[in-house]
Amino acid sequence: MNIEEKVRKTLAELGVNGAQGVESLFAELQKSAEAERAQLIARGAPNQAQAEKLGKALRDRWLARNGGLLSQVDEYWLKPAGKDLKPAVGRQFNELRRFTGELEFDRLIQALPLHKEACPPTELPLASAAVRPAPRDLTLPGLRRPLGSIHPVTRMQREIEDIFLRLGFWIESGPEIESIYYHFDALNIPESHPSRDDWDTFYVDSKTVLRAHTSPVQIRAMEKYGAPLYIIIPGKCYRHDNPDSTHSPMFHQIEGLAIDKDITFADLKGTLDFFAKMLFGEKVRTRFQPSFFPFTEPSGEVAVSCFVCDGQGCRVCKQSGWIELMGCGMVHPQVLRNGGIDPDKYCGWAFGLGVDRFAMVKHDINDIQLFFQGDVRFLEQFG
Numbered sequence: 486m487n488i489e490e491k492v493r494k495t496l497a498e499l500g501v502n503g504a505q506g507v508e509s510l511f512a513e514l515q516k517s518a519e520a521e522r523a524q525l526i527a528r529g530a531p532n533q534a535q536a537e538k539l540g541k542a543l544r545d546r547w548l549a550r551n552g553g554l555l556s557q558v559d560e561y562w563l564k565p566a567g568k569d570l571k572p573a574v575g576r577q578f579n580e581l582r583r584f585t586g587e588l589e590f591d592r593l594i595q596a597l598p599l600h601k602e603a604c605p606p607t608e609l610p611l612a613s614a615a616v617r618p619a620p621r622d623l624t625l626p627g628l629r630r631p632l633g634s635i636h637p638v639t640r641m642q643r644e645i646e647d648i649f650l651r652l653g654f655w656i657e658s659g660p661e662i663e664s665i666y667y668h669f670d671a672l673n674i675p676e677s678h679p680s681r682d683d684w685d686t687f688y689v690d691s692k693t694v695l696r697a698h699t700s701p702v703q704i705r706a707m708e709k710y711g712a713p714l715y716i717i718i719p720g721k722c723y724r725h726d727n728p729d730s731t732h733s734p735m736f737h738q739i740e741g742l743a744i745d746k747d748i749t750f751a752d753l754k755g756t757l758d759f760f761a762k763m764l765f766g767e768k769v770r771t772r773f774q775p776s777f778f779p780f781t782e783p784s785g786e787v788a789v790s791c792f793v794c795d796g797q798g799c800r801v802c803k804q805s806g807w808i809e810l811m812g813c814g815m816v817h818p819q820v821l822r823n824g825g826i827d828p829d830k831y832c833g834w835a836f837g838l839g840v841d842r843f844a845m846v847k848h849d850i851n852d853i854q855l856f857f858q859g860d861v862r863f864l865e866q867f868g
């Protein structure tokens with residue numbers, strides 16, 4: 486029985502009643518499709534018109550909506566398949582569709598070698614081609630696979646990294662599964678702090694969490710390198726947030742830390758102002774407002790004047806003229822001490838920002854979920 490006959494019989498009629506039988510049936514089809522393509526290439530065509538005709542014929546034989554081999558597989562194998570076989574048949578059918586799609590029968594038109602004394606133009610061989618493997622032409626172009634592009638969050642992260650690398654910071658990283666000590670205690674976060682609550686932090690066990698911020702790496706880096714220290718810490722963080730347009734249980738942070746002798750809040754302001762101008766344009770201004778974090782004292786929130794409306798008020802800045810960017814502050818003396826650095830000799834400042842949020846602001850994206858859904862229609866806009 487050749488494949489044309491097989492695709493016009495149901496699986497029951499073919500005596501196939503297990504996943505293994507389904508697999509080998511589909512494997513036979515894949516082999517045939519590949520062999521027919523190779524055979525056509527080996528034969529070539531006497532002229533361009535004939536090449537087009539042959540390429541189209543092969544495409545139609547497999548993929549035509551009415552009467553193509555795949556449509557018959559759908560009709561005779563997939564649709565009538567019993568409950569137990571349906572998942573296996575469906576999976577294999579999708580795989581076959583993908584495979585035949587990648588064979589790009591249409592593009593054979595360009596690839597077919599033209600030669601004057603080609604065999605007379607005949608219709609495609611309808612007998613099972615799988616039994617006659619054709620020689621491969623190694624000079625033909627390979628199968629084309631679409632090129633990806635850099636994810637907008639990665640792109641944003643690299644842009645931010647580049648600015649700080651130019652300022653003399655280096656990149657440091659740490660574990661995403663972190664101990665309670667590095668995550669809370671060493672950062673001066675008291676037992677009573679709400680972020681210790683199960684509802685904010687994912688606990689692996691009573692002493693281990695999925696990190697909710699990149700700050701534990703501050704302590705690890707202080708222990709490892711001592712002072713002076715200029716680092717940025719990019720990485721994934723996790724919080725017990727329900728996904729909505731501004732929250733995601735997994736998100737990306739970049740944290741910066743500078744420790745040296747005689748550095749002040751003025752250095753922090755100058756650095757972040759420079760950073761904002763590099764990222765959003767020379768014209769933006771920065772605004773610092775007091776805030777509170779357990780690991781910095783004093784602490785501040787940084788906003789940048791809206792780079793879209795120049796502070797006049799628009800949709801991007803929600804009519805306020807300002808866009809909240811990040812938190813920052815002077816490193817708490819106890820945190821320095823916890824990292825093994827003498828706060829009487831050294832001081833430091835730090836800041837932390839959400840990379841996803843930066844990418845949303847910069848590209849005017851209104852839903853953080855778009856970053857993580859893998860929808861090509863969204864992602865290819867950033868190619």
Ligand SMILES: [Zn+2]
Binds near residue numbers: 791792794799800807
């Ligand atoms: Zn605005």
